[in-house]
Amino acid sequence: MSTAEQPVKPQRHLPAGSGWLLLAGVLVVVSALAVSFSAHWSRLLLNELAGQIEVREKAQAEWGRLVLEQSTWTAYSRIERIATEQLGMHVPEPADVILVQP
Template identity: 60%
Template sequence: MSQLRRAMPNGSLLMLVLFIAVLLSAIAVAYSAHWNRQLLNELYGELSVRDKAQAEWGRLILEQSTWTAHNRIETLAAEQLKMHIPAAADVRLVAP
């Protein structure tokens, strides 16, 4: 060990440790930037999926309100099932 210390100038071990620390720090910064870009791309993809789902949900709500409109149901009942609103004289109340 003493021969190794004689072969290296004073402070060179500290410089080597600092160089390795700077190198590792630079690699960590590059990795962090890459990871952040990947997460941002994933976020934009998920936001796109969410927007498409919201648009589909809006279309389905509109379709549901169309199919359950009272006048549409009444028209279908009258045309297809030949149903009609009974007259007051035709209504019978049944007591339990």
């Protein structure tokens, strides 16, 4: 076949400004994907924050219990009672106290 016998294909021309329209469409899709990703990331971070707040609250509750327990164990009356009952100690009489000068 010669070139003269081949059917002529009609050439399709895009309207003027269609490149800008295509670019705007692509940018809209990219922007929509970015918004979706940002919302998802925000939800993940919010869930992580909620978990960390829960851990902090549990740690604060444990700290409060430990402080209360420490104050119970170091109470002066308890120490004096244990020293008297278990170790046989007693408060010395004023006459038994000897002051040593440096």
